[in-house]
Amino acid sequence: MIKTAYALILVSILLLTGLHDATASEPSKDDMVENPQKYLKITDWQFYVAARVAIIHHVEIENTASIDYKNIRVKVDYYSNYPKYNRYLSSTSGVLPITVPANSTDIYVKGGTTLGAGSMDYIAKNIRIIGVEPVLE
Numbered sequence: 692m693i694k695t696a697y698a699l700i701l702v703s704i705l706l707l708t709g710l711h712d713a714t715a716s717e718p719s720k721d722d723m724v725e726n727p728q729k730y731l732k733i734t735d736w737q738f739y740v741a742a743r744v745a746i747i748h749h750v751e752i753e754n755t756a757s758i759d760y761k762n763i764r765v766k767v768d769y770y771s772n773y774p775k776y777n778r779y780l781s782s783t784s785g786v787l788p789i790t791v792p793a794n795s796t797d798i799y800v801k802g803g804t805t806l807g808a809g810s811m812d813y814i815a816k817n818i819r820i821i822g823v824e825p826v827l828e
């Protein structure tokens with residue numbers, strides 16, 4: 692009788708642990724809203740400066756979340772183009788006026804959008820997403 696009780700308790704613990712792990716591994720909608728940087732990745736981008744205006748274009752974004760995001764706010768760091776130093780100089784930020792659908796990868800702003808001020812003497816590096824608006828229906 693005691694062996695049967697121990698066996699039932701052991702089976703119950705194993706089943707409950709297995710169910711807990713299955714639900715814990717699935718990302719929640721709350722996590723997708725609170726931590727969009729886990730689900731949005733900029734995989735490629737192009738940048739140029741014309742008349743001191745920084746233009747970003749052909750931005751490839753991967754969204755692994757099951758929700759859409761819009762108005763992607765990005766920040767780009769500028770470095771000196773002088774080969775000996777290549778030091779950080781400043782950064783600029785702006786909003787990509789796009790909506791990125793759930794579970795997608797695509798290229799956006801093919802025509803370009805203004806990102807802020809810039810200089811042709813700068814090297815643009817280290818793009819990162821600093822804010823988004825989750826689309827919740």
